[in-house]
Amino acid sequence: MNPKDINLPGYEIPEELKHVIAITALDRLYNWGRRSSVWPLMFGLACCAIEMIATQAARYDLARFGMEVMRPTPRQADLMIVAGTVTKKMVPAIVRLYNQMPEPKYVLAMGACASSGGPFKEGYNVVAGIDKFLPVDVYVPGCPPTPQALINGLILLQKKIDKESIKQVRWYRKGPDSVAIPIPVLGPDLIDTRRIPDIKAHTLSSTSKTDDQS
Amino acid sequence: MIAPDSTTTIDLVARFPSVVTPDTRPGYSGWIVDPAHLTEVATAIRNEFSYDLLSSVTGVDYYPDKMEVVYHAYRTTGGPALVFKVQIPRHNPVVPSVTPIWKGAELQEREAWDLLGIRFEGHPDLRRIFMWEGFAGHPLRKDWKEPFYEEDVKPFKSRWPEGKHLPAEMRTPLQDNLFFPPGFDPEAFSFQDPDQAAYEALRRQHRPTDEDGIQTDVIIINMGPQHPSTHGVFRAAVMLDGETIIGLKPIVGYLHRNHEKIGERNTFLQNMPYTDRLDYFNSMSNNFGYALAVEKLMGIPVAERAEYIRVIMAELSRIQNHLVWFGMMLNDLGAMYTPALYAFEERELILDIFEATAGSRMMCNYFRFGGVARDVSEDTLRKIHDLVHDRLPRKIDEMDRLLTENEVLVSRLKGIGYLSAEDAIRTSMTGPMLRASGVPYDIRRADPYSIYDRFEFDVACHPEGDMYARYQVRMDEVRESIKIIKQALKQIPQGPIMSVKPSYQIKVPPGEAYGRVEAPKGELGFYIVSNGQPNPWRYHVRAPSLINLTSLEMMCIGEKIADFVAILGAVDIVLGELDR
Amino acid sequence: MYGKGLLKGLSVTLSRFFYTYWDDLVWFWRRITKGKRRYYSPEGIAHRSSKEARGIFTVQYPEEKLPVPEEFRYLPFLVYDEGLDGTKEIRCTSCGICAKVCPPQCIWIVRSTDPATGRPRPQPAEFYIDADICMNCGLCAEFCPFDAIKMDHDYEMASYTRTLLNLDRLLKPASYYASIRPLNAAREEEARKAKLASKAAKAEAKAA
Ligand code: SF4
Ligand code: SF4
């Protein structure tokens, strides 16, 4: 974005709304700042992570988008690229990492696995999509998405950031979205603590005998 | 049917009458050993018959009556396998552990316990490995069904002709990939850290004392699963005395994608693209191993031209694997990015070739039973020719100049992470790790498969057993691979690329087969049991990344924590294959 | 001498640094003499992915796009032939082979039935591919006997929601197919024609 444009709201502002000009202009400044330095978390899960690394390397060079600074710690990261298969064993760690990321934070589900479980969806240790736990901003289909497809997803994320407004983003508002996501627990299977009533209703009802587990 | 190759040299029955019987099931080979005498027989196999390398331990569930554990042992001097098995009742599967004899069985026996519930008596640390302690059930048992279970065998009937789109979630009562035993009360459930057992095992096995015999204080730290240099989601619990490592347990399974369970539902062909996702750097090698195993079972030849294409692709993939390894290794040592960026440039050029022939950069899905999926165009062959005759040698020399003599690198690698040849064999190390300990064991030479006997190349081998040797072995291997590709390019004939008609319905006669290749990371084996159905009854992957971790603790003890990252990097693990 | 290895290594990085700018000059000369440009031109991209590439290796996606080879596969699509009056003649006969061969079973097909007779008609009524399960393996395209399902080159599929491809999104014209995979399309066209011809010949032989 041209720095000149930052000061212009870019649309006609009705007289009675003049007092919000400051905030709309601030939005643009704020969005411009964020979209140009989205630092991803250095975090790979599976095959897709290799394409993510390739995206970062010489040929595709994420530095052109200000995204090359992969942070190994979630405390400095803005974007979590969930690159690979999310397993039940791993998901507590992922949720914890997400909770540790400072706002504003975004999640990009890279590849079929992160989006909905992918080819391994039927597996007993696979979470059917990270969106069961985290709010996903952009989905990039593909198995694995080529580096160019990933960049395409990142550009889409930038577009999304461009449209955001400080007044509306969920992390500055009160509500269920602004609290940390409870970390799931590993029991006989993955227990999402938000769903305990459902699980209880299911397991304790007599009709719940589904299969013959050994 | 291929003759049982393992029975040619020795006669176990003569040595152990009434304890060993030959396996006479049609399509099977090897020996069946009485479980009560397994330790005795196994000791003799190692010491008397000098089968010193136990390559794989596989549990098989012959539902409904028995379980079987299959062992493949090799001589490091070369030659075919000695296959022996024990059979145990399914309701009480207990087998004596062979870990005291071959330490390399340690992780594999844990795997068989975790996934099949076979107990190994005498195992020093029998815990679950991929799933967490407390998980309900042993998933690879045939009567265990996953929450998204639909049918025993693909294709599922719900897809056609009345295939209304219905996500798997919609079919389950909890609308998710979840199963809880009936009567389980999540509110009464008290969470226990499933990894506590790992820490306890560490404390049990290592009791550090100072000179006066007083127990000293130790700390256990966790590295991973989210750690910038554990190559994905690997985790290790490291026990430290000050900065020195005194004990270590790998904790794996964070990428356990149920490859084998899915593989047993898939038809034989459908497994091919899944093998791509094992070692996702080297889908070509994975395809190779799986194709070999199934071709062995089917007893079909491979088209001549396809053999050459296979070798070229597998070697290209080895080159790019090792190049990336240089980069990643240097990343681990702290030389962030420069070598990795250089390596990725060459990798991209090799991936271009894969993309042009197989259609995808990483997930090639290129091999078919009897050949390959499509021909290599002249244009691509010329590109390969250019690469191996011009660019790659230049770039490898450049990498050599950049790194090999670098004093910082040398001082970080030389003498660190030592593993003796004896220990390396005992822990079933394979691939560059074994050869860096001075054992010139390369399956391409020791037990040639495909057409590797037609090429001249040297087996890279360095006797020092430290990380620098591992570095040098890989550097040499890249050069040898280039040599092989050059020869293959010269000899490649014209002709068909499939020996049989391509078909998606493949008839595989009943029997078992073990196909193994020298993958860039070590011996990659596929153990497949067919019962004549369209899908394998048992589909097991002998993953070099996993088994090469057996000696990780050995290499790390006494070193500084800062070197752990490098030692792990030098093993060259990839999580897709390690956890499957 | 201690430090020799370091210096050697540094010389490599230094020469890389040098060649980046040297190549800029070389290309500047080419531009003056031959009108060839290093960036934003097909020959520039081709150069950067050839064995001669040195210095800058980056392809500036999205301004420049790396050309994908013909065999490149991403997600599948369904081919239709354009009829004379603009109707879409879907090649798929809903034979179900692709759904059977698909490894992760992400193809769902509803076969259509003739409302009059209740008998199955060779056309899909509904066709779904769950793009978030599909592993881009290409087996469906490989084994479809009617050349009806093919692998697409379009990788710019990112979206704000999960992607489920239905019949509408899957259908693309045969001309599009021929444009992304010219060699394959031509070869298949040949084969189809040959088949038709042999069928006609047989029919003639029978009639005669
Ligand atoms: S989407 Fe495909 S490439 Fe990506 S992690 Fe899953 S299986 Fe691997
Ligand atoms: S796309 Fe091809 S294989 Fe699939 S149902 Fe249609 S005609 Fe059959």
Ligand code: SF4
């Ligand atoms: S590409 Fe593979 S996974 Fe995708 S729809 Fe076709 S057969 Fe299924």
